[in-house]
Amino acid sequence: MEKIYENKEQFIEQYRQHVRALSGKEFEDTSDIDRFTALANMVAGDARVIAAKTDERNRTEGKKRVYYFSIEFLIGRLLDNYLLNLGIRDLVADAIADMGGDLDEIERQEPDPALGNGGLGRLAACFLDSMAHEGIAGYGNGMRYRYGLFKQEIVDGRQVEVADEWLSKGYPWEVKRPDKAVRIGFGGHVVSRQEGDRTFYSVEGTDDVLAVPYDIPIVGYGGETVNKLRCWSAEPIDDHFDLDAFNAGDYTGADRDRANAEAISAILYPNDAGEHGRLLRLKQEYLFVAAGIRTLLDTFEREHGKAWNELPRYVAIHTNDTHPAMCGPELMRILMDEEGLTWDDAWEIVTNTVSYTNHTILPEALEKWPISTFSTLLPRVYQIIDEINRRWRESFDMSKPESAERLRATAVLWDGEVRMANLSVICSHSVNGVAKIHSDILKASTLKDFAAMRPEMFNNKTNGISHRRFFAEANPTYAKLVTEAIGDGWLDDARELEKLTAFEGDPAFLERVGASKLANKQRLADYVKRECGLTIDPNTVFDVQVKRFHAYKRQLLNIMKVMDLYNRRLADPNFKIQPTTFIFSGKAASSYTFAKEVIRLINGVAEVINNDPRVNDVIKVCFIPNFRVSNAQLIYPAAEISEQISTAGKEASGTSNMKLMMNGALTLGTMDGANIEIVDLAGRENEAIFGLTTPEVDALRASGQYFAWDVVNSDRARLGRIIDQLLDGTFAGLSGNFESIHHELMFNNDYDLVLKDFHSYVDAWESLTATYPDAQDWNRRALHNTAMSGWFSSDRTIREYRDEIWHA
Ligand code: H2P
Incomplete structure (x- = not known):
């Protein structure tokens, strides 16, 4: 890679000039926003010089x-990503530190x-x-x-x-x-x-x-x-x-x-x-x-x-x-x-x-x-x-x-x-779906008539993620460890992550994997404290569901599990729960009442549980407001359990599942979307799979024999109690009961089969977290997930689009 700046000194000189030209001040007298604007301007200028060369090359070729x-x-945010991609991130961070500034602080100014x-x-x-x-x-x-x-x-x-x-x-x-x-x-x-x-x-x-x-x-x-x-x-x-x-x-x-x-x-x-x-x-x-x-x-x-x-x-x-x-x-x-x-x-x-x-x-x-x-x-x-x-x-x-x-x-x-x-x-x-199961469903049902007439135009391109942004940049402690172990070739070619499997039997390495996770959890805990005023404990399991709110994504199922754990612990103080922080984040469309009610329920439950000394040493619920790329980059690296719990057949692919896998979280999920490829790559024994499969969902719906009331009546003690609590004021302290959720489950017959999957889900969660105390084995599974996640780099996806669709 050609270096844009020979050395720190050269960078500092040019940066000072940029700061002066834009703000009329010396670097020392500027605010972080001025420093950001000048630095981004300068990098954007450098980028445009390369863009002109790229364009010239494209034309001649x-x-x-x-x-x-x-x-x-x-x-x-682009600044950190571009510094990394240009190969000057460390040089710039060092140089700015020498100037008495802080690159992280400057980067946080970026919208x-x-x-x-x-x-x-x-x-x-x-x-x-x-x-x-x-x-x-x-x-x-x-x-x-x-x-x-x-x-x-x-x-x-x-x-x-x-x-x-x-x-x-x-x-x-x-x-x-x-x-x-x-x-x-x-x-x-x-x-x-x-x-x-x-x-x-x-x-x-x-x-x-x-x-x-x-x-x-x-x-x-x-x-x-x-x-x-x-x-x-x-x-x-x-x-x-x-x-x-x-x-x-x-x-x-x-x-x-x-x-x-x-x-x-x-x-x-x-x-x-x-x-x-x-x-x-x-x-x-x-x-x-x-x-x-x-x-x-x-x-x-x-x-x-x-x-x-x-x-x-x-x-x-x-x-x-x-x-x-x-x-x-x-x-x-x-x-x-x-x-x-x-x-x-x-x-x-x-x-x-x-x-x-x-x-x-x-x-x-x-x-x-x-x-x-x-x-x-x-x-x-x-x-x-x-x-x-x-x-x-x-x-x-x-x-x-x-x-x-x-x-x-x-x-x-x-x-x-x-x-x-x-x-x-x-x-x-060409028509493609975004994960194997999704492309199959397109052919078998959603677009089946087109597929019958023109089978050759249908293909699959399983989604991918930028491993540089969501791993290298988001998770510097883990990335450093990985680079020490296998070199930095994985930044260029994510498939090299697979070399990490050689370290799965190395206790000292696994301990460092755990230490990096703990540091990331502490970093997120600090953010949560700053943003929401809530204290969360990095020594608990960080269980994460972050995505757009939608009924089929079943954030409701997740919070019902938390309600269940709460109820059982209150009923029996000896009921053992692996101490866990349940982290949610995501937006609901402004007109989507049901999804907004689920957000309100999560916060209602959080309010009660987080303030109840009988349980708040083992359960905390944390809703992080305003989910966006920048706070996602703090959340993924801190996660240990990745909640991917959509009704089977509904999530086309999902991509937070890949980001979380790469950062070493174990998937707790249904056989849906790209969860299926995750299981194929990392092995079912390294994830926790539960719930109805797509054919089972289809068969149940087609049978007309699903009755939400029956499911609830067959378990009055746990499910029945949760359903009652939607209406009885238990979680109504912040802003009232949850009639519309109750109505959706009981009177609209639970379209997303939340009640149906409830027990197998909670059981899967309990079995998974029961294995948490064996830190070495947990870290091994985490490392294995990272090692097998390289296939999910969007570089691979794009190569497939290039070769099979665009022929570029
Ligand atoms: C959607 C699908 C996801 C898919 C993503 C990218 C529309 O995103 O639902 O399953 O991974 O496109 O293909 P989302 O639900 O996050 O808005």
């Missing part, structure tokens, strides 16, 4: 470019933008890291939300959403590129014009906004490749400001156009419960798709002229979930309406360029838009979708008995709605 379209990129909901957005960010590491010319194309999702605060146990002003202190990584702005039209009406035997279409009378890009450099490990993430922001077109209105005192009215345009990129929508049908969301989707397609075509044209039939050879467009589903129709529109290609030629190009990843089988998450809304907002794109749908229908031989049902399942337009998942499949040459 005629590399295929991959555009990853995603409405979410949960990138986290942690909430530009994603959870796993999907974080996956996209890990992919950017890995594409740069693998030397792929890969670009993120997304949205720059002014407020992101929301900042979560907990008030009386309840989640309260507040705007996240992540841009208020400036964001030194981004560069605004007004010269690359794209005009985007909404509404209007389609007009046609005849040229010979061809009809050309265009849209008149549109309401336009400007999509303005902000570029963020993406630094690959090794410092050879710097790619970029382009995020689009909406602005009004031009002279929007109404001076007359302003002078007449109508300040809001004077700037109305700006407010209307900027609303499009103001917030990120939560990805579940009741947000569909929102016009702004549809505008967001079109804005980042249309602007992204426009710029990638400009780049192509600069390099290859108008040889559009070569597009699939030089460009891959990957659509992350259904939000960018308009990539296909928008590309059709430009190729036909602006470049004059025929439908057939354009279609050939589109379907060979576009590919699609599905992330969920939950029907409510497969986007659908009312045709009336869609066709009014985007008349020409709709017309193209209508034609795609018509041709699709025509391709069916209706004399075959299966055709009617297949058409019903695969049509794009149905029941007055545009079905974005079907559109995504039809416009693509």
